Amino acid sequence: MDFxxxxxxxxxxxxxxxxxGFMYALIALGYTMVYGVLEFINFAHSEIFIVGAxxxxxxxxxxxxxxxxxxxxxxxxLLLILVAGMAASGALAVLVERAAYRPLxxxxxxxxxxxxxxxxxxxxxxxxxxxxxxxxxxxxxxxxMDPLNRRFELTETIDVSxxxxxxxVAALLMLWALHVVVNRTRIGTxxxxxxxxxxxxxxxxxxxxxxxxxTFLIGGGMGGAxxxxxxxxxxxxxxxxxxxxxxxxxxxxxxxxxxxxPGAMMGGLVLGLLEAFAASYLSLxxxxxxxxxxxxxxxxxxLILILIFRxxxxxxxxxxxxx
Amino acid sequence: xxSLRAVLDRPVPATALVVALLAVTAYAVxxxxxxxVAFMLFxxxxxxxxxxxxxxxxxxxxxxxxxxxxxxxLGSINAYYLEIAIQVGIFVALALGLNIVVGLAGLxxxxxxxxxxxxxxxxxxxxxxxxxxIFGGGFFPLSGxxxxxxLLVGVGMAAGAGILLGLPVLRxxxxxxxxxxxxxxxxxxxxxxxxxxxxxxxxGPKGITPIARPPIFFDPVLRAMGIDASPNVVYPxxxxxxxxxxxxxxxxVNRRLEDSHVGRAWEAIxxxxxxxxxxxxxxxxxxxxxxxxxxxxxxxVGVLFSAKQIFINPESFTFMxxxxxxxxxxxxxxxxxxxxILGATVVTVLNLQVLKGLSLWLNELRNAGVEIFxxxxxxxxxxxEPAKYERMVFGLILVLMMIFxxxxxxxxxxxxxxxxxxxx
Numbered sequence: 239m240d241f242x243x244x245x246x247x248x249x250x251x252x253x254x255x256x257x258x259g260f261m262y263a264l265i266a267l268g269y270t271m272v273y274g275v276l277e278f279i280n281f282a283h284s285e286i287f288i289v290g291a292x293x294x295x296x297x298x299x300x301x302x303x304x305x306x307x308x309x310x311x312x313x314x315x316l317l318l319i320l321v322a323g324m325a326a327s328g329a330l331a332v333l334v335e336r337a338a339y340r341p342l343x344x345x346x347x348x349x350x351x352x353x354x355x356x357x358x359x360x361x362x363x364x365x366x367x368x369x370x371x372x373x374x375x376x377x378x379x380x381x382x383m384d385p386l387n388r389r390f391e392l393t394e395t396i397d398v399s400x401x402x403x404x405x406x407v408a409a410l411l412m413l414w415a416l417h418v419v420v421n422r423t424r425i426g427t428x429x430x431x432x433x434x435x436x437x438x439x440x441x442x443x444x445x446x447x448x449x450x451x452x453t454f455l456i457g458g459g460m461g462g463a464x465x466x467x468x469x470x471x472x473x474x475x476x477x478x479x480x481x482x483x484x485x486x487x488x489x490x491x492x493x494x495x496x497x498x499x500p501g502a503m504m505g506g507l508v509l510g511l512l513e514a515f516a517a518s519y520l521s522l523x524x525x526x527x528x529x530x531x532x533x534x535x536x537x538x539x540x541l542i543l544i545l546i547f548r549x550x551x552x553x554x555x556x557x558x559x560x561x
Numbered sequence: 562x563x564s565l566r567a568v569l570d571r572p573v574p575a576t577a578l579v580v581a582l583l584a585v586t587a588y589a590v591x592x593x594x595x596x597x598v599a600f601m602l603f604x605x606x607x608x609x610x611x612x613x614x615x616x617x618x619x620x621x622x623x624x625x626x627x628x629x630x631x632x633x634x635l636g637s638i639n640a641y642y643l644e645i646a647i648q649v650g651i652f653v654a655l656a657l658g659l660n661i662v663v664g665l666a667g668l669x670x671x672x673x674x675x676x677x678x679x680x681x682x683x684x685x686x687x688x689x690x691x692x693x694x695i696f697g698g699g700f701f702p703l704s705g706x707x708x709x710x711x712l713l714v715g716v717g718m719a720a721g722a723g724i725l726l727g728l729p730v731l732r733x734x735x736x737x738x739x740x741x742x743x744x745x746x747x748x749x750x751x752x753x754x755x756x757x758x759x760x761x762x763x764x765g766p767k768g769i770t771p772i773a774r775p776p777i778f779f780d781p782v783l784r785a786m787g788i789d790a791s792p793n794v795v796y797p798x799x800x801x802x803x804x805x806x807x808x809x810x811x812x813x814v815n816r817r818l819e820d821s822h823v824g825r826a827w828e829a830i831x832x833x834x835x836x837x838x839x840x841x842x843x844x845x846x847x848x849x850x851x852x853x854x855x856x857x858x859x860x861x862v863g864v865l866f867s868a869k870q871i872f873i874n875p876e877s878f879t880f881m882x883x884x885x886x887x888x889x890x891x892x893x894x895x896x897x898x899x900x901x902i903l904g905a906t907v908v909t910v911l912n913l914q915v916l917k918g919l920s921l922w923l924n925e926l927r928n929a930g931v932e933i934f935x936x937x938x939x940x941x942x943x944x945x946e947p948a949k950y951e952r953m954v955f956g957l958i959l960v961l962m963m964i965f966x967x968x969x970x971x972x973x974x975x976x977x978x979x980x981x982x983x984x985x
Binding site (some may be wrong): 342351355366450485528529535542 | 667669671729730732733735736737739740741743744745747748751752754755758759775838880881884887888891942943944949950951952953956957958959960961963964967
């Protein structure tokens, strides 16, 4: 076994894992907030997430064809696509809740879940339809922005690109902002009250429907931001790209204890790190017998094990069963 | 609508109407073999047959005549219709299997296609030279006659996989169960994709080919009757009848199960697990049985599927297929056998005929350079292919059915009673 190699790539793998982890954390927030309030898995969140990435790429391509991409300061461009992606995804999430979930709020539990799966499939092809007509292509590549691709060499083998730093900083800022909103503001208090007990909250004068819409708006917005960052970081997107990251982010939410916001952040980080290490080390450690492709199995195996042995998740929010 | 109902409720006019419609539409298909509309009308008259009130033996006779006589004849005129019929049959059997798990036992399984894959791969590996890579030597492929043995092996393997999945998830309910089964389906697909090393089991994404087909054991009979049919003509018909037999057996087993004590136990678990347990329903055994029974049908069809395709790879067993089968069950009505059959037929026909037909039509218009309101269709984006929008169909079915008619088009009898609709 090549120990120097194994040790040598360690910091790089760690860094990749952290980036991936923050991405998962941002997406997982959408799942966990909705679950906290409605006890329902918003299956369509993976598509709400990828819509953010598509809005970002459309704006970048528009700026590029207008010749503005190089002349505008990159921070401004980045802020613009982040805000636009968040707005679009947030609005879409609210719309989906209104159209497909609200009419089913008091139906047996599996009914809204099936509806959510339907929305997810519908949105995938709706994005494809839109992009096919608009661009005559649905596999889109993020236009490169040179300042973002600059790399800092930390040592000979490890380097960090600007965009990776941007992902980490943006994710941290957003997680902090969400923490403040949920724990320090009146709206946050209302969200927590609705999550605790809808009937009691409405008796206290809280407009439950508005709060639920708001929850979808915030969760969708976080997902949209994750989508834009995903596009900036990995470049290539298509309407079906969102599905697997979405599923893994859900795993992260369960891992941290679904319904629990700090749990989702932690679950995302843990899962991202595990996956990065599985992807790089599995094939090295087994002499090529098991390739990086098994990292997906890793994530699902974790999900299954957590659900069976510790359904509360790592941070232990109690999951109420209502079959 | 009501006058049609009135005709269908009286046996003599109903029989006359259905037979006449079958004859006319079959004649239309034979005359316009390329017309999609004619073939869909033929399918609708079979559906009408289901609603008509007539003696059971007569209905069985006409159904057998339409499916066993007319359909093969039409299929020999246009081979594509036979292909559609075979696909419909495969999906009917799958939908009936999933109906046991989702409809009767109320366990939402989002990875159902995994059992289909297990069946398909169990014959594909041994019915092709692939098995030599595992066991060495040159014993394989097994001869086609083993296919019939492997129908049972496939059933066993899939049932085993069902129990394997069922055991760890026994304690989960509702949406958590759904997510875990989804994960299981993905795990099976990733395994099929990557088990080409260290030992080559599945040949990875390249898939397995050529897979042996069941022998034409009635060939001497055909020859004796003076029919010299080439395998190209005989095989589709042969496969069609095999599918028909499998579907027939599946329907029969399902009907017997539904009213047996097992079926009732499943429905009790679906309605209220705690109450069912209090009444003495053995939860563990019944849930495992639901998974195993549902999976076994998928296993049998999987074996048939691999023989039909000659080539299989992991692409045929994606999450989309699982959801497609789920959409069929939901469209027809959870827990309803006629519903599952109807749902599978409608969805398959939508995908294979309507969407593909739209694609062809759009292409023709595009090539002809037709203009609509001054917009030349030749300028339409080339990426716009209606045939690729299966997911949109599945998605719309799921959402619209859940909002407007969660009990499905042909609700199960018991559910119909619960919802207080008039018995129809």
